[in-house]
Amino acid sequence: MNLYGQEVASRLLIGTALYPSPAVMEAALKASGAEIVTVSLRREAGGGRAGDSFWRIIQSLGVKVLPNTAGCRTVKEAVTTAELARELFGTPWIKLEVIGDDETLQPDVVALVEAAGILIRDGFEVFPYTTEDATVANRLVDAGCRVVMPWASPIGSGQGITNRAALQTLRARLPDITLIVDAGLGAPSHAAAALELGYDGVLLNTAIAKADDPVGMARAFALAVEAGRAGYEAGLMPPRDFASPSTPVVGTPFWHAAG
Amino acid sequence: MVLTVNGERREVEAGNVAALLEALGYEGSFFAVAVNQEVVRRAKWADTPLAEGDSVEILTPRQGG
Secondary structure, eight states, X not given: OEETTEEOSOOEEEEXXXXXXXXXXXXXXXXXXXXXXXXXXXXXXXXXXXXXXXXXXXXXXXXXXXXXXXXXXXXXXXXXXXXXHHHHHOOSEEEXXXXXXXXXXXXXXXXXXXXXXXXHHTTOEEXXXXXXXXXXXXXXXXXXXXXXXXXXXXXTOOXXXXXHHHHHHHHHHOTTSEEEEESOOOSHXXXXXXXXXXXXXXXXXXXXXTSSSHHHHXXXXXXXXXXXXXHHHHOOOOOOSSOOOXXXXXXXXXXXXXX | OEEEETTEEEXXXXXXXXXXXXXXXXXXXXXXXXXXXXXXXXXXXXXXXXOTTOEEEEEEEEEOO
């Protein structure tokens, strides 16, 4: 998949939060085969040492880093956080989140479009976390986004895709944009479903980090993403309203014999 | 001089950003710094003066989704 001119083989992007330990996180990231991981910036109270060990693990994995603006609630906060991320990580990539509601963690799409425009004019390559709304996605593309990341359902809810028709519309309306389902995926089958819809990739965190066995779940998601993509490329049969026998009817034993 | 550092009031004698990081025991340079919500690039740490009441954010990489 193409991310602002960079070709990436793995269609699974994963978060680095909520794992039971740094060792489990490291093993899960490896098992996922992900080439891109999301990270955040936070205040460091301990003289810079607590974040140090985390960062050393990420660096040792040789993955690309996608910093986020998680927790930002205004355009100004998001833009400043993005600038700080670029300064710290040396990447123009930013997963742009502007939260509009503390309960649902629903993106503030109005602020999102504004912040995306400001950042793109400043040279950023923006990965906006948005809803499934096609008009908002179009506004993000108009602002210069080449990647759009609609949610499947609210962050951390694990509900999977709750508005399949809208995600399908989005895919059809934006054939040249890299679309990644971000947030709400709870099971490997949810990820496979997103890829089967023609989505280029998925981004998730909680479903892996909070599994009983995060390493096993990371592997399961990697397989699901591969299966979903292979299914999409092979061309899914269109659903039908009625049954249709798969075994040939002609030559059925005792056919027409009962008359 | 009283500054707000990462949301906490701190009494620190530091004329610039680099001196503040040193005074607070930050080692190395893997931080991003903002003063009054404006990013201060690493190359400018030593040349960026601090004034009474300034609000400084010192950020490091952390886990994120």
